[in-house]
Amino acid sequence: MGSIMNCNLAVESSSRAFLSWKNSSAHYRRELFVQLAKLLREKEDEIKLLMQLEINCSSMWSTINVEDSIKIIEEAAALTTSLALNGIAPQSHSTSVQALILNEPLGVILGIAPWNSPLILGFRAVVAPVAAGNTAILKGSELSPRTHHFIASVFQEAGFPPGVLNFLVHREEDAGEVFKALIERQEVRKCNFTGSTPVGRLIASKAAMELKPVLLELGGKNYAVIFEDADLEQAAKLVLEDLVLVANSVMDAFREKLLSIFQGSAFDITISPVRMAKSAARIRGLVTDAESKGARVTELTTKSATLEHTVNQQDIIPATIIENMDTSMSFYSEEAFGPLLGIIPFSSQAEATQVIQGCPFGLSAAIFTRNHFSGLQMAKTLRVGAVHMNGATVHDESTLPHGGHGDSGWGRFGAGWGLEEFTHTKTVIMNE
Incomplete structure (x- = not known):
């Protein structure tokens, strides 16, 4: 019962924050992401040690997590003022009509991150949605709760308004109940998930029943x-x-x-x-x-x-x-x-x-x-x-699209492609 109550509180908080965040200036959002990257760099030693203790990873892997997370944040900061979010004005057949195609944020986004690369994939789950003008809920892994909580805490310390990013974590046995409670809320408009193919199937099927789109990066037998x-x-x-x-x-x-x-x-x-x-x-x-x-x-x-x-x-x-x-x-x-x-x-x-x-x-x-x-x-x-x-299959960069086909999921994280995943287009037709 407590988990469901927290789900509802998180959704309501993010929904309230969305009303003003979606109208915030791109320059304001960019400044906050610049500050977020700066804070992460300052706290590098703290979070590296935390990851090493929490998931048994090496110093090298914790360093990669920090460096790549900073790149994700900096790329998002740069893209807040990009054409990918501005929309276009295509030519109409009639000289008395002007059409505008606007890109607008969706609403509250649910991001579900795994434990094996907790900092990179935790930030990836929420940075693009928030940069595109959405608010987000990070559902962390029970195997890396402190690392995922760290992500929420630096968002708060960087100055992001309350409710722009909320954080939830729960027991493994409560996963299905928690996801159901979140995805059924009307305010939650999309989910992104990184994890196993069997769990991805469950998430996609439940989201489909609610007519909610999903972005999935699933198993990859490379x-x-x-x-x-x-x-x-x-x-x-x-x-x-x-x-x-x-x-x-x-x-x-x-x-x-x-x-x-x-x-x-x-x-x-x-x-x-x-x-x-x-x-x-x-x-x-x-x-x-x-x-x-x-x-x-x-x-x-x-x-x-x-x-x-x-x-x-x-x-x-x-x-x-x-x-x-x-x-x-x-x-x-x-x-x-x-x-x-x-x-x-x-x-x-x-x-x-x-x-x-x-x-x-x-x-x-x-x-x-x-x-x-x-x-x-x-x-x-x-x-x-x-x-x-002539390179390893694990190479990825914040400036490139990343995702799979078939049982490896669909949709793309990364750069402008990732931001577009969390917007929808609206056509405005202006007549004389």
Whole structure:
């Protein structure tokens, strides 16, 4: 009952704030976002330590979270005065008519952020909606409540008016009830969610019943394709997760490059413990399943991340290469969220494309080749949100659109594309 009461209070507060926030000047909003970025920089050490303690992440990952969050905020500040929010005045067929196409904020936006990259994805869930003139409710993760609360607190300290951003967190077992209470409120006009595909399906179906749009970034079983003309050393350094498709002719050479990275000292690889014991058990289950079905499994020696607290050694999963993979193995179609690398050989570009197109996910892919034209032609055929040429599949920037296809969701975060997700167009036809 308390959770539902808090939901209603948050919606009512954000709804009241929307009445004035939507009419606030773009320059005023920009100044507030500039101050928000400044505060985050000042509090960098505080939030980095908090993340390391809360989600068992490395110092490097906490630093990436801070740096990328600042870039998201600064990009939003710049875009508050952009043409993306101003609308257009198209030419009418009649000289006595002038049409205006206005971009207007939607209302109250619900942003649901995960724990695994809590600062980046927490800010991403609410910065674009607020910059576009909406108010927002950040529904944080029960696994990173302090980090997500930190986001709300710096918004407040930066001077954003009360109600422009509200924060909610709840027990895991209350998730369905809380989401239902929020999405059924008329004032809540859209939801964005970053998380698993099964939960995304539930959110999308419930929102559809309320005729509410959603922006979803869901699971992404990313593929990297390594052609025979690729720089194998570069590729080996950049594909240390998920599934890799390797041309038969360079399979042995690629494997040697991969093993040399771990056996040598030229490339520094650090493994952090997973967040929960059940996650470690699930990852080990993927390895056991693959091995039982004929996969060749090789565990590699790396160093563990230096953390500010002690962890259970059972929660540290060794870097693992899984070879001789086939479609019967769970790892073929499930995200690991751990240091597992699967290798699948292929004999032609058509075969590699067929493997990727057979996957229901479509977040991103990578292509390693010196023939950029051939790589571009293949990139055009892949049903994914991003294709990384000679780069890692995890690359993302605040100036680029980010999202997936198929079971990886729909809609785009990032830059002007992200702001447009949280506006609607209104046509005004002016007659003489």
